Amino acid sequence: MRQTFSNAVFLLCATASALQIPFLESLNPQNAVTTKKPLVSSEAIQADISSKALLKRAKELFKIAELGIDEYNHPTRVIGSKGHLATLDYIYSTLASLGDYYTITNQTFPAVVGNTFEYRLVLGDASPNSTQAMSLTPPTTDKEPVFGPLVLVANDGCAASDYPSNTTGAIALIQRGTCPFGTKSENAGKAGALAAVVYNTADGSLSGTLGTPSPHHVATFGISKADAAPYIAALKNGTIIESSAYIDAIVESIGTTNIIAQTTAGDASNCVMLGGHSDSVAEGPGINDDGSGSLTLLEIATQLTKYEVRNCVRFAWWAGEEEGLLGSDYYVSQLSAAENKKIRLFMDYDMLASPNYAYQVYNATNALNPVGSEELRDLYVDWYKKEGLNYTFIAFDGRSDYDGFIRHGIPGGGIATGAEGVKTRKEAEMFGGREGEWFDPCYHQLCDGVSNCDLEAWEVNARLVAHSVATYAVSFEGFPERRVGVEAGRVAETPLYHGSKLVM
Structure with a gap:
C-alpha cells in the first residue's frame, strides 16, 4: 500500500516540535549502513539525468498545482493550499517508494x-x-x-x-x-x-x-x-x-512542513546537504520557481539509490520560502550545536530552468561568508569550464534558502538561471536568448507552467547538481573543516533581501 504524506508524515508531525530533527540524533558513523552497490561517481550519476525524466515530473507537478484552482481560481502550490499539500504528498510518497535507502522525516512549523x-x-x-x-x-x-x-x-x-x-x-x-x-x-x-x-x-x-x-x-x-x-x-x-x-x-498563521531525507549509509558526522523549496507563490503554479529545483532534487535522490556513499547526503524540501525563507530559517534555528556542525555545507537549488536563462553562480566568498563557501563556488565554476559553458556570478544577498545556513556558520552556495533580472547584451552573447528581457518573464506569475522551463538549461544544471552531490558524497578532501561558532560576518546585519522580496 502506497505511503502518503497525509497518512504517514503526520504521524511524525506530533513529535517534530519536541525533538530536534529526531533522525539526526540516531545516525552516526558507527551504525552507518553498508551496501554492495558501486560507489557513486560524478560521471555515473550525471549519465542518469535526462530532460525526459525531468519533464515527466514537471507535468505531474502541474497537475498537482491544478488542485489549487478551487481556492484560487488558478493553479498554485502556495503554502496552505491543496496544491501544496499534494506537493508534499508527492515528494514524501516518492521518497518512501525508494525503500530503506533514506530515513525520511518532516518538520512542522508555524508559518505566516x-x-x-x-x-x-x-x-x-x-x-x-x-x-x-x-x-x-x-x-x-x-x-x-x-x-x-x-x-x-x-x-x-x-x-x-x-x-x-x-x-x-x-x-x-x-x-x-x-x-x-x-x-x-x-x-x-x-x-x-x-x-x-x-x-x-x-x-x-x-x-x-x-x-x-x-x-x-x-x-x-x-x-x-x-x-x-x-x-x-x-x-x-x-x-x-x-x-x-x-x-x-x-x-494569517498556518502550519506547514519541511521534508528531509537522509541516506542511511555514509558518515553522518559529515553531511552534504542540499535543498529546494516545495511551495510556489499564490499567483501561479511555480514549475520553474521552484519546481525545477525541487524536482531536480527528487530525481537525483531517486538515482542516488543505485550507489553507495561515504558521506551522508541530506536532501531538504523547504516550505514557506516564498513567504520569507520560513522553512529553512526554522530548520537551522532548531539544530543543536552538534547537529549544526555535522552539516559540512549547504547547496541551494532554486530556479534551474529559466527560459531566457544564464548559468549563474552565487558569488559566495570566504571573506564574507563561512569558510568553505568559496570552495563550493569554485566547484561550480570548474564544472562549467570543464563542460565548455559560460557562467556568470550573481550576488549572494539573502534571496534564497541558503541565507539561514550562512547566518549560522554553515558554508553555502548554489546556482540559478535567473528570475526577474534583465539579461544584458553581454549575457545574451554568452548564453543566447533575448537581451533586455527578464531571465524568467513568467517569474511569480500564472504563466510559470511546464512550457516555461527550458529543458536544455534544466538538464545541464541538474547534471551539475548531481556532480556536486557525488563529489562530496565521496570525499571532503581539500574542503575546509567546519569551525566552531558562527563565522559569517553578515549575521549581525539586516539583509537587503530575505527571500524574493526586499525587506528594507
Whole structure:
C-alpha cells in the first residue's frame, strides 16, 4: 500500500516540535549502513539525468498545482493550499517508494501567509502607476477605503521622532532606507497613520515585504522614486494633498512542513546537504520557481539509490520560502550545536530552468561568508569550464534558502538561471536568448507552467547538481573543516533581501 504524506508524515508531525530533527540524533558513523552497490561517481550519476525524466515530473507537478484552482481560481502550490499539500504528498510518497535507502522525516512549523485581493492608492487626484501593495500588509480598516491628507515623514521613518504630530489620521509618505519596511509600517501605525506609502530611493518600482506581522502594522504600499517626486515637492511647499488608500488582504498563521531525507549509509558526522523549496507563490503554479529545483532534487535522490556513499547526503524540501525563507530559517534555528556542525555545507537549488536563462553562480566568498563557501563556488565554476559553458556570478544577498545556513556558520552556495533580472547584451552573447528581457518573464506569475522551463538549461544544471552531490558524497578532501561558532560576518546585519522580496 502506497505511503502518503497525509497518512504517514503526520504521524511524525506530533513529535517534530519536541525533538530536534529526531533522525539526526540516531545516525552516526558507527551504525552507518553498508551496501554492495558501486560507489557513486560524478560521471555515473550525471549519465542518469535526462530532460525526459525531468519533464515527466514537471507535468505531474502541474497537475498537482491544478488542485489549487478551487481556492484560487488558478493553479498554485502556495503554502496552505491543496496544491501544496499534494506537493508534499508527492515528494514524501516518492521518497518512501525508494525503500530503506533514506530515513525520511518532516518538520512542522508555524508559518505566516498573506494574500492581497485588491488595492488602490490615490494621492491627490491621481493614482501612481508604480503602486504595489507590500507583501504581508494588513488591510485598511474594515477592508474599506480610508481618507486623509498625505504627510511627509522626516528622515527614513525609522524613529518615532520622524513622524510629525499631524501623522494621526493621515497617510504617511516614507523614504526607503536604513531600517526594514516592517519597522516603518509599525512606526507609522504607532503614530496614528491610516496607511503608509514607502517610496523608492533608486530607480524602479518598490516591491517589498513587511515580514513578521505586528499589531501596529498599517496598510502599506510601495511606489517609485519618480512617482513620489512631485508629491514630495508639493508637500515641502505646504500643499495639502488629500488622499485615499484601500487594501483588501488577509494575513494569517498556518502550519506547514519541511521534508528531509537522509541516506542511511555514509558518515553522518559529515553531511552534504542540499535543498529546494516545495511551495510556489499564490499567483501561479511555480514549475520553474521552484519546481525545477525541487524536482531536480527528487530525481537525483531517486538515482542516488543505485550507489553507495561515504558521506551522508541530506536532501531538504523547504516550505514557506516564498513567504520569507520560513522553512529553512526554522530548520537551522532548531539544530543543536552538534547537529549544526555535522552539516559540512549547504547547496541551494532554486530556479534551474529559466527560459531566457544564464548559468549563474552565487558569488559566495570566504571573506564574507563561512569558510568553505568559496570552495563550493569554485566547484561550480570548474564544472562549467570543464563542460565548455559560460557562467556568470550573481550576488549572494539573502534571496534564497541558503541565507539561514550562512547566518549560522554553515558554508553555502548554489546556482540559478535567473528570475526577474534583465539579461544584458553581454549575457545574451554568452548564453543566447533575448537581451533586455527578464531571465524568467513568467517569474511569480500564472504563466510559470511546464512550457516555461527550458529543458536544455534544466538538464545541464541538474547534471551539475548531481556532480556536486557525488563529489562530496565521496570525499571532503581539500574542503575546509567546519569551525566552531558562527563565522559569517553578515549575521549581525539586516539583509537587503530575505527571500524574493526586499525587506528594507
